[in-house]
Amino acid sequence: MLPIEIAVPTRYPAVVTYALIALNCVVFLFQVSLSPSELEAFLHEFALIPARYFAAPPDMAAQGLADYLPFLTNMFLHGGWVHLILNMWTLWLFGPAVEDRLGSGRYLAFYLLCGLVASIAHAVFNPTSPVPALGASGAISGVLGSFIMMFPLARLVIVIPVLFFPFFFEVPAFLFAALWFFTQVTAGIAELFMPAQGGGIAWWAHTGGFVAGLALTPVLHKSRERYRDYQADEGILGFDPRGRP
Numbered sequence: 077m078l079p080i081e082i083a084v085p086t087r088y089p090a091v092v093t094y095a096l097i098a099l100n101c102v103v104f105l106f107q108v109s110l111s112p113s114e115l116e117a118f119l120h121e122f123a124l125i126p127a128r129y130f131a132a133p134p135d136m137a138a139q140g141l142a143d144y145l146p147f148l149t150n151m152f153l154h155g156g157w158v159h160l161i162l163n164m165w166t167l168w169l170f171g172p173a174v175e176d177r178l179g180s181g182r183y184l185a186f187y188l189l190c191g192l193v194a195s196i197a198h199a200v201f202n203p204t205s206p207v208p209a210l211g212a213s214g215a216i217s218g219v220l221g222s223f224i225m226m227f228p229l230a231r232l233v234i235v236i237p238v239l240f241f242p243f244f245f246e247v248p249a250f251l252f253a254a255l256w257f258f259t260q261v262t263a264g265i266a267e268l269f270m271p272a273q274g275g276g277i278a279w280w281a282h283t284g285g286f287v288a289g290l291a292l293t294p295v296l297h298k299s300r301e302r303y304r305d306y307q308a309d310e311g312i313l314g315f316d317p318r319g320r321p
């Protein structure tokens with residue numbers, strides 16, 4: 077279930093969203109330029125390894141503030157081209173509308189806070205995992221949560237591939253988010269009762285980021301005094317300014 081189009085207009089250029097996409101791509105290109113041994117050392121330094129904070133011997137445990145940087149730096153790393161493309165596509169789709177309503181400065185702080193909460197959630201629910209966790213999906217889940225909070229009835233076009241045939245549907249944003257959130261929570265709960273697997277999906281990072289997005293949006297949303305409401309004729313053709321038909 078992949079969203080491919082939204083109906084929410086924006087007034088200002090999404091400078092921070094595009095900068096984040098560029099930064100993620102540059103970091104990934106640096107990753108693929110490394111040798112296997114260099115990449116392993118790089119990920120050990122900047123990816124999030126929960127066991128380092130909860131289950132490491134005293135001489136290997138995190139000591140100073142710099143040892144906690146992976147809680148932030150891991151959100152700029154990716155495990156492969158598909159991982160990068162899917163994350164950047166989602167950020168490119170939902171990020172501009174959220175940045176438009178929060179403002180660029182608040183949006184950047186919002187994005188980093190959601191990523192931090194996602195990292196903490198992943199570490200708390202996987203305290204003994206030695207597997208490096210990486211990816212922007214936790215922070216992007218926060219962007220999705222913010223979008224749903226502000227535009228619950230906005231229409232999304234999603235594609236569901238069945239074998240080799242794509243099927244397209246138009247659904248309200250809250251329904252897409254509800255199904256997505258349900259899969260994250262159920263998969264995360266199921267993983268708690270299964271033996272630890274290497275290289276799994278960080279379900280609880282997604283969940284934590286999404287909840288953070290819901291909670292932070294009312295606090296960081298621009299007031300009406302700072303952001304003029306859209307007029308009825310400023311929406312995308314066939315939709316009002318909040319993305320509703």
